[in-house]
Amino acid sequence: MELEVKREKLVLRIGKGKYEWHIEPRYWRNPFIYVGILIVLPIIAYFVYPTLLPTIINANILVAIAIPLGWMTVGTGRMNFGPQFYIGAGGYAAALCSIHLGWPPIVTLPVTVVTCLIFGLLMSPLSIIAGGLYYTLLTLLFPLVFLEITFIFTDIFKGDTGLFGVSPLISGGSFGTNQLMVCLLSLFIMLIYMFIVDKIMRSKFSASMAAINDDEEVAEAMGVNVKKIKIISFTIPAVMIGILGWFYAHYYGTFSGITYLPLSFMLKVLMVSMIGGRVQIYGCVVGGYFIAILELALQYLVGDYSSVVFPIILLILLLSLSEGLFGLYRKRRYREYLPTLHVRR
Amino acid sequence: MAVNDVSFSINEGETLGLMGPNGAGKTTLVNLITGKYFTDAGDIQFMGHDITKLPPYKRCKLGISRTYQIPRPFPELTALMSVAVSAIYGKDRENQSLEDAATEATHYLEFCGLFSKRNVLGKDLTLYELRGLELARALATTPKLIFVDEVMAGLNPSEATKAVRLLERAKEEFGVTILWIEHVMAALMKAAQRVVVLHYGKKIAEGLPQEIANDPYVIECYLGSCHA
Numbered sequence: 001m002e003l004e005v006k007r008e009k010l011v012l013r014i015g016k017g018k019y020e021w022h023i024e025p026r027y028w029r030n031p032f033i034y035v036g037i038l039i040v041l042p043i044i045a046y047f048v049y050p051t052l053l054p055t056i057i058n059a060n061i062l063v064a065i066a067i068p069l070g071w072m073t074v075g076t077g078r079m080n081f082g083p084q085f086y087i088g089a090g091g092y093a094a095a096l097c098s099i100h101l102g103w104p105p106i107v108t109l110p111v112t113v114v115t116c117l118i119f120g121l122l123m124s125p126l127s128i129i130a131g132g133l134y135y136t137l138l139t140l141l142f143p144l145v146f147l148e149i150t151f152i153f154t155d156i157f158k159g160d161t162g163l164f165g166v167s168p169l170i171s172g173g174s175f176g177t178n179q180l181m182v183c184l185l186s187l188f189i190m191l192i193y194m195f196i197v198d199k200i201m202r203s204k205f206s207a208s209m210a211a212i213n214d215d216e217e218v219a220e221a222m223g224v225n226v227k228k229i230k231i232i233s234f235t236i237p238a239v240m241i242g243i244l245g246w247f248y249a250h251y252y253g254t255f256s257g258i259t260y261l262p263l264s265f266m267l268k269v270l271m272v273s274m275i276g277g278r279v280q281i282y283g284c285v286v287g288g289y290f291i292a293i294l295e296l297a298l299q300y301l302v303g304d305y306s307s308v309v310f311p312i313i314l315l316i317l318l319l320s321l322s323e324g325l326f327g328l329y330r331k332r333r334y335r336e337y338l339p340t341l342h343v344r345r
Numbered sequence: 346m347a348v349n350d351v352s353f354s355i356n357e358g359e360t361l362g363l364m365g366p367n368g369a370g371k372t373t374l375v376n377l378i379t380g381k382y383f384t385d386a387g388d389i390q391f392m393g394h395d396i397t398k399l400p401p402y403k404r405c406k407l408g409i410s411r412t413y414q415i416p417r418p419f420p421e422l423t424a425l426m427s428v429a430v431s432a433i434y435g436k437d438r439e440n441q442s443l444e445d446a447a448t449e450a451t452h453y454l455e456f457c458g459l460f461s462k463r464n465v466l467g468k469d470l471t472l473y474e475l476r477g478l479e480l481a482r483a484l485a486t487t488p489k490l491i492f493v494d495e496v497m498a499g500l501n502p503s504e505a506t507k508a509v510r511l512l513e514r515a516k517e518e519f520g521v522t523i524l525w526i527e528h529v530m531a532a533l534m535k536a537a538q539r540v541v542v543l544h545y546g547k548k549i550a551e552g553l554p555q556e557i558a559n560d561p562y563v564i565e566c567y568l569g570s571c572h573a
Contacts, residue, residue, distance in 0.1 A: 013440060020442040204433050204443040211430045214419035214467075221379060223405040223434035223486055 019203065035191065038285075042183040046176060053179045055296045057251070060186035061244055063288030066272040067193045067281055068237035071200065075209040075233020076127040077216060082139035083269060086238045087260045088146050089119050090245025095163040095255040096156070105169050105250045109243070116242025120235035127230045143261040150257035162256025169250040182251055189247065190285075193240060197281055209233060271314050275325055286325050347373040348546045352387075355490070360516065360523045362537030362554065364530070366567060370546040371526045372414060375492045379411050380404045392489065406436055408489030412482075414498060414526075416475035418467030424478055425463040428453050428485045435486025453481040456518070457511060473504045477511070484515060490522045491515075497529050505529070509536065534558060542566070 002013040005023070012019045045052040069083050093115035094108040103111070123142070130138055150159035157163070170181045200206060208229050211219035220226045249255040259265070268291060276287025294313065298306035317325075348370040355361045363371050376382045378389055380401035388397045396404050410431075419427045428450035433441065441449075454460045457477035462470060470478060476496055483491050493512060497505040509532055516523055527533045533540065534554040542550040542557060544566045550557055557563055 011442075016437075016439040018440040018442045018445070020444055202443075204441075204446060207426060207430045207433055207443060207446075210422055210426065211419055214421050215417055217381065218413075218417045218419070219430070220401045221381070221405060221411060222431045222482060223402050223436070224430065225402050225434075 021199070021202075034285075038187055038191075039184070042180060042187065045183075046180045050176050050179065052296075053176075053183050055292050057179075057183050057186045058295075059289045059292035060183070060190045061247060062269060062272045062291060063284045064186070064190040064193050064244055065241055065269050066276065066284040066288060067190070067197050068240035069269065069273060070281060070284065071197050072233055072237040074201075074206075074213050075237075076135075076230050077213045078127060078130075078132065078135045080139045081136050081266060081270070082141070082143045083241050084260050084266050085139075085143040085146055086116050086119065086242040087245035087248065087265075088143060088150075088257055090116050090242030091249040091255040091260065092150075092157060092163070092245070092257070093242075094246040095166045095249040098166045098249070099163055102167075104167055105246070108250070109246055112242055112246040113239055116239045116245075117235065119242075120238030121231070123238070124231040124234035127234045128227050140263075140266075143266070144263075147257050147261040150261070157257060159257055162254050162258070163249075164254045166249050166253050166255060168253055169247070186247065186251075189243070194281055194285075196240075201281065205229070267311075271318075274318055275314070275321070283325070290325060346546055348377060348543075351543065351546070351548045353541050353548065353551060355522060355524055357489070357522055358516075358520065359539065360525060360537045362533040362540040363524060363526045363543065364528070364533060364540060364557075365543035368545075369543040371543055372494060373546070374543065375411060375494060375524070375526065378404075379409055379492060402434070405434075405486055405488075408487070409492075410435070410483040410486045410488035410490070411492040412476070412479040412494055412496065414494040416472065416479055418470065418475055418478055420466065420468035422467055423464050424454060424459055424467065424470065424474075424481075425450055427467055427478060428481045431482045431485035435488070450481075450485055453485045456484070456515070457481040472499050473508070476500065476508055480511060480515065484519060484521070487519075488521055490524065493523055493525045493527075495526055495528060497527065497532060505532070512536070530558070 004011050008023050010021045010023055012021075042053060042056050045056060065083060065087070069080065072080050072083075090112040093112045094105070097103045097108045097111050098105070126135060126138055147159070150157035152159075154160060168178070169185065170178045172178075173181065208219065208224045211222065211224055212226055212229060216226050245255075245260070248260065272284055272287040272291055274287070275290055276283030276285070291314075295306070295310060298310050298313075302309050351370075351374060353361075363374070365371050373382065377384055380396075380399060380403075384397060388395055390396070391404070391407060391409060394407060396407065396409075399407075419430070422430070425447055429443065429446040432446040432449045432453075433443070451460060451463065454463055457480050459474060459477050459481060462474060467475075467478065480493075480496075496508050496512065500508060512523065512525070513536065515521060525533065525537060537554055539552065540550075540554050540557045541548060542560075542563050549566065550560050550563050552560075
């Protein structure tokens with residue numbers, strides 16, 4: 001392995017592979033400002049309006065689910081309608097280990113990763129075998145089957161009431177401080193996911209994913225190992241989403257399939273992607289915060305009617321903003337979801 | 346059965362013409378050799394390798410590439426990225442980053458006269474440009490053998506002439522072997538060293554272009570028994 005800095009580029013050589021990243025400080029201002037705002041926001045909320053912290057946590061986690069889902073969508077060339085299956089798998093793995101074995105979050109995390117890796121690998125061939133609508137329907141079905149399983153094996157999963165007594169994510173401080181720490185942890189997870197997926201989307205791996213997304217058959221004829229790329233693009237995002245199940249289980253101290261596995265939860269995640277802009281990593285942040293804040297605002301404004309008004313507003317937004325909220329920005333400053341390479345003669 | 350009992354060989358550096366009436370199985374044969382379909386019986390040998398059971402991407406890495414009868418660009422990718430994909434994955438190259446691949450891709454785009462269109466999306470290119478892009482994409486995989494499927498289809502006479510010249514230059518500059526499927530007999534007779542004729546999935550003739558042009562059975566297959 002060799003690392004060198006060469007003409008504003010960070011060049012990493014691992015074996016026969018070469019990876020280049022531009023180091024362009026002139027473009028760092030805006031990311032620093034946006035990340036700064038995201039860090040400062042929960043701190044301000046902690047001092048001014050602490051009840052806003054759960055909403056921010058909710059927004060961060062929704063974004064963190066939508067980001068790997070975007071990767072999965074591009075890499076497999078298909079829309080997965082059941083990302084919550086992995087939240088269920090990860091959450092139950094963490095909750096069961098914590099309750100029955102008394103393991104702390106740091107120990108249940110690797111268990112969650114391994115569980116989701118196994119499920120991801122087992123289900124990844126679907127992205128090769130099933131195409132289009134069939135894939136979508138099958139992925140839609142899995143979380144519902146899992147939900148039924150939690151009811152059938154209620155001794156294990158406590159399908160009707162949920163599992164209680166999961167060890168907390170952060171303990172020791174006051175309730176407010178713990179909330180703030182959890183909020184910053186959720187933000188950290190989201191930013192890490194964003195960094196990883198952003199780097200992947202700017203690598204040569206993304207070129208293969210884009211080719212698969214456009215025409216699998218031609219991509220394979222041009223030398224792309226479609227099956228390998230699809231399995232990677234399915235399994236790793238599945239693990240990333242599963243980790244958020246671990247987060248939910250330890251954050252709430254309880255985990256129940258009925259909260260995360262039904263379609264309503266998936267709809268929210270899907271809306272984050274759609275409102276933010278399809279397969280837009282940064283758009284997901286806009287979408288996630290928008291959805292979480294809209295949900296909170298409607299609870300205050302219309303109370304019980306929010307469950308009706310919320311989807312209606314989302315539908316109107318979907319119809320009027322086909323490119324999502326981030327699309328409005330992109331129309332002014334157009335960019336492909338993959339890097340546009342400019343080469344001079 | 347689309348292709349049955351077809352056996353032929355192609356020599357290095359040669360241009361082999363593959364002709365036959367509509368539905369003769371020409372494209373199916375190319376699909377079998379490039380790996381889109383697998384054969385039920387028989388084997389396909391390429392430079393000493395048995396490639397009968399290899400998946401398409403492995404055949405590509407060995408040096409087999411193709412263009413399509415109806416162009417199949419990557420619609421949402423720019424011309425540069427489309428060719429870069431081939432440059433990255435067409436062959437296992439050491440120490441090649443995305444930017445290195447893009448630089449290499451420009452070479453092929455320039456060769457096909459598409460350098461100025463490098464940032465245009467595949468879906469926005471004209472038919473002639475798409476033919477060029479397909480050739481650039483195929484050449485970027487550094488092939489030894491290219492299957493060219495009806496490169497002149499849909500082009501006007503001047504574009505068709507340019508496309509044929511481009512193929513000749515590609516053969517000269519990159520030393521590739523070409524298997525050329527074509528309906529325009531005049532072009533094939535001029536460019537090909539040998540011609541194989543298929544009819545109803547069977548090989549009915551093989552030989553020099555002039556011999557094929559005078560073969561009564563080939564004429565009968567194309568024009569009917571009254572012309573033979």
